[in-house]
Amino acid sequence: MNFNAHIDRSATNAVAYELLSQMYQRKDLMPFWIADMDIATPEVITKALQKRLEHPIYGYTNWNNDQFYMPIRHWFSTRFNINVLKQDIAYSPSVLFTVTEVIRSVTNEGDGVIVNVPSYNNFLNLIQGNKRMIVGCDLFDDEDQYSMDFVQFEYLCQMPQNKVFLFCNPHNPTGKVFREEEILKIIEICQKHDVYIISDEIHMDFVRRGVHRSLIKYMSDYDKIIVTTCLGKTFNISGIPHAYYVTKDHYIKKLLQTKVAGVYGIGAPNMLGLTAIRAAYMQCGEWVDALNAHIETNMQLTETFIQERLNDVLSFRKPDGTFLAWINFEKSGFSEVEVQDALQNEGRIATGIGNTYEMAASTHFRLNVACSKEKLMKGLQAIEKAFNHLKSEQN
Numbered sequence: 001m002n003f004n005a006h007i008d009r010s011a012t013n014a015v016a017y018e019l020l021s022q023m024y025q026r027k028d029l030m031p032f033w034i035a036d037m038d039i040a041t042p043e044v045i046t047k048a049l050q051k052r053l054e055h056p057i058y059g060y061t062n063w064n065n066d067q068f069y070m071p072i073r074h075w076f077s078t079r080f081n082i083n084v085l086k087q088d089i090a091y092s093p094s095v096l097f098t099v100t101e102v103i104r105s106v107t108n109e110g111d112g113v114i115v116n117v118p119s120y121n122n123f124l125n126l127i128q129g130n131k132r133m134i135v136g137c138d139l140f141d142d143e144d145q146y147s148m149d150f151v152q153f154e155y156l157c158q159m160p161q162n163k164v165f166l167f168c169n170p171h172n173p174t175g176k177v178f179r180e181e182e183i184l185k186i187i188e189i190c191q192k193h194d195v196y197i198i199s200d201e202i203h204m205d206f207v208r209r210g211v212h213r214s215l216i217k218y219m220s221d222y223d224k225i226i227v228t229t230c231l232g233k234t235f236n237i238s239g240i241p242h243a244y245y246v247t248k249d250h251y252i253k254k255l256l257q258t259k260v261a262g263v264y265g266i267g268a269p270n271m272l273g274l275t276a277i278r279a280a281y282m283q284c285g286e287w288v289d290a291l292n293a294h295i296e297t298n299m300q301l302t303e304t305f306i307q308e309r310l311n312d313v314l315s316f317r318k319p320d321g322t323f324l325a326w327i328n329f330e331k332s333g334f335s336e337v338e339v340q341d342a343l344q345n346e347g348r349i350a351t352g353i354g355n356t357y358e359m360a361a362s363t364h365f366r367l368n369v370a371c372s373k374e375k376l377m378k379g380l381q382a383i384e385k386a387f388n389h390l391k392s393e394q395n
Contacts, residue, residue, distance in 0.1 A: 001287060003039050003294040004372040020350055025341075029350040032379050035172070035324060037236045037370035039294075042287045045235055048279035049272055061271040063091040068274060071281035072244060078285065079205070082217050084246055090253055091269050092243040093260065098228040099198055100126050103164055105255055106196045107132055112162035114195070116148065118326075118357040118364070120172040123200075127166075135162050136359065139174060141328075144317075146176040150185055157193040164196045170203040170212065173326045173357050173366045175319020177210045187215075187222050197225045205234040205288050208296050209320040216246050223248040231273075233323075234288060235280050242273025295323045298369040298376050305380045313387045323370035324352075330363035334390055339365065347386035349379055 009017060016034045021027040069086045076082045092098045103113055109131040115123050117136035127134050137153050139146040156162050167186070170177045178186075190197050199215040216227050226247040232238035247253055261267030299318040302325050306316045313332035316325060329339050336354060343349050343365070354362025367383075369376055 001290045003291060004374065005040065006372060006374070007038060007040060009038070024350050025344050029344060029348050030379055030382060031350050032368045033350040033352050033366070035233065035368060036238050037323065038372065038375060039236055039291070039370055041236045042280065042284050044283045044287070045237065045276050045279045048275050052272065052275045058271055060268050061274060063269040063274055067278055071278050075281040076214070076216065080212060080214055082214060084216055088246050088248055090245055090257060092228065092245055092256065093266055094241050095200060095202055095228050095230050095243045096122060096126060098226070098243060098245050098256065099123070099166065099200060100130060101256055101259055102196070102198050102226055102252060103127070103132060103166070104130060105252060107163045110161070112159065114153070114156050114162055114165045116168065116171065117359065118173055120168055121356040123166055123168070124359060134359065139171070139176065146171070146174045148182060150189070153186070154189045154193070157189050157195045162195065164198060165190055167197055167199045167215070169199060169201055170207060170321030172203060172322060173324050173352065175322040175324060175326060177207050177320040178213060179210065180213050183213050183215065183218065187218055190224070191222045199225065199227045201227055201229045202233050203322045204229060206292060206295065206323055207321040208292050212321070219248045225249070226252060231276055231280050235276065235284065237276055240270060240272050240276060242270045242277070295370060298371070298373065299325065301373065301376060302367070302369055302380065309384055310387060313391070323368060325367040325369055326364055327367055328364050332387065332390070336361050336363065338390060339386070342386035342390050343383065346389040347382035349382040349386070
């Protein structure tokens, strides 16, 4: 398990590299922006895919069997101590497809979808793209953790036009892992006001402090919940589209399955995605543990570097989950435009731009630390160079 190996991605059409010119002012940047890892997929999965590809026919493949259900049930049982019932699980083309279609099914155009802000940027894009209203519920930085304002949350939930809470746990981009008392409060408020909960748990395997509390555990108390996830983040296979969801709302489950097959004509699952699920969930638990240890080391490196060399301009503490560092430059006094200009043109580094997560000018940028220690150090040095340039210009 060498997570510090250098892997050349230049000939793989990697979005992290090939879309730099669309996202930033230049393309000769070190990519730390998109949420996939510069870490090799586990060899167990690679070998399973190779073995499947040795068979000369790659035809239509069925997911509705125990080869799909058993690994998912095994993973949730052994990793999260949750008994997921077979009848509550279904395959989906992607996590965002599931999110979008549930929103379209339980809301009308103009209705509100509540999201924590800052928010995963694609949540904001798909809400707007489907002509629904983004309803932000702030996450506040209380110095030692991010917290929800439950007074604001209930106020938003009681408005009849706000019919969905789009939940991200663990949270992207802050890395917050929601505690059980917070989740119970969310469910209590949503149930009281008949608000549907969509829980995106794609970062569920990246929890290093605390415990991941999947909303699957609480579905018996409130059935207007759907949990959606996939293996793309955990095992770095986002180039093999697939997902699955869990819900006790069998009406919505049937509706989604009908849409997949009868409306969009995309009912055939990804053969390689199914193969990866079997290999990963049955054999890669130790690999995930080792990966989290590596990410924790990188988060500690980031925190120490900032404390020792950039403490006058940046604030950062290790998140409890995800592999994403949400770095605050507020005390630097520089604007987001100034900071991004320096990062890109002086540091030559591409980071996640804060305003894409906050719908307004931001005092943060997002840094992906799921890479080798060597690459991360180069990225941190690039950030230091950018802020040293800003300070020299100021003087």
